[in-house]
Amino acid sequence: MVVVRAGLSPERLTRAGAELADEAGFDQVTLSALARHFDVKVASLYSHLKNSHELKTRIALFALEELADRVAHAVAGRAGKDALTAFANAYRDYARAHPGRYDAARFRLDPQTAAASAGVRHAQMARAILRGYDLAEPDQTHAVRMLGSVFHGYVSLEAAGGFSHTDVASQDSWAWTLDSLDAALRRRATP
Amino acid sequence: MVVVRAGLSPERLTRAGAELADEAGFDQVTLSALARHFDVKVASLYSHLKNSHELKTRIALFALEELADRVAHAVAGRAGKDALTAFANAYRDYARAHPGRYDAARFRLDPQTAAASAGVRHAQMARAILRGYDLAEPDQTHAVRMLGSVFHGYVSLEAAGGFSHTDVASQDSWAWTLDSLDAALRRRATP
DNA sequence: TGTATCTGCCTATAGCCTATAGGCAACACG
């Protein structure tokens, strides 16, 4: 009987899990499904992962990292509304291209893990965007929260199909929303 | 052997499911848990519900209805920023008081069910709020989407603990955000 | 009040999920 080892590793499992998430949804990412994918028995996965929670955590960290990279790249060299738009689009584009990973990025991490994750970079980049708007604390924190809310809210409602009832194009509402945010932030600038 | 019937019904199961959702999370609402709660065998529930999807759908419809009632009550007799604030607070207060039901209200319904749900009232009320801002189409649709995004985004990030890293009070950011939205909408008013 | 029907909850079963314990063979290294 010719038996070749599958060559599993936490990294390969995470990668495959992320792809599965995009195809079938983050909640369909199970050890069973992954075992099937690698043509391996479920128990074998436990040599590489403590449990299914670790798998989800790893996918979440991977997605946060990947998304942060894209946002950083999009924002580089831009300022003001230009930077705001690039930031927002990077977010939305990622969620549309990788819905499962985007969901994964919202997976609730325990505080320590979160503190060591790319989530920190996300917060830093949001504050960097706001440099163009001259906001003093606590306004800057308020603005970070508002931006995060709008982007996450829009993207998740859009993904849920909430914007397909009328024939107003979602793209137009998105541009309109970014305009409004830019104006709102400029209005808040410290004199 | 004294055997009394448990007196189950779709309504009682939905109610109990909603309560369980608030206590343990919407994803913890299972037929098993419900059967334990009523001290009944799981199979018995299938006389009242087609399957677990129907249970979740019923809880979702219940939550949408309840939330719409609260919003309607909060908004009644108000206009302009006053109405906007009442609308927003009704939303946020509900999500904080009933996190599981709020999650349930976001459960994805099939189009027919959604069309017959209180979700329709939510959309109508959002448009009613905007009457105070004199927006012509398609701006009104854009505004509905933006408001929905901010409210849902804020509430869900707040619930996920995303706003507890700094010591800026979430309440202040919320008020600041509503101020900004009000200003942004007034700016869009048709001249 | 007796009896027939209906229906609510039951047992039994099966499939899919996570998880643990313990075994054997493929691989890597001296």
Added chain:
DNA sequence: CGTGTTGCCTATAGGCTATAGGCAGATACA
């Protein structure tokens, strides 16, 4: 070329959804 490590295995158990079929409590009607 042996020998130890480790990658994947079988076996097992517990929790979840779901279906089929059975019995007894509730109800309705003579």
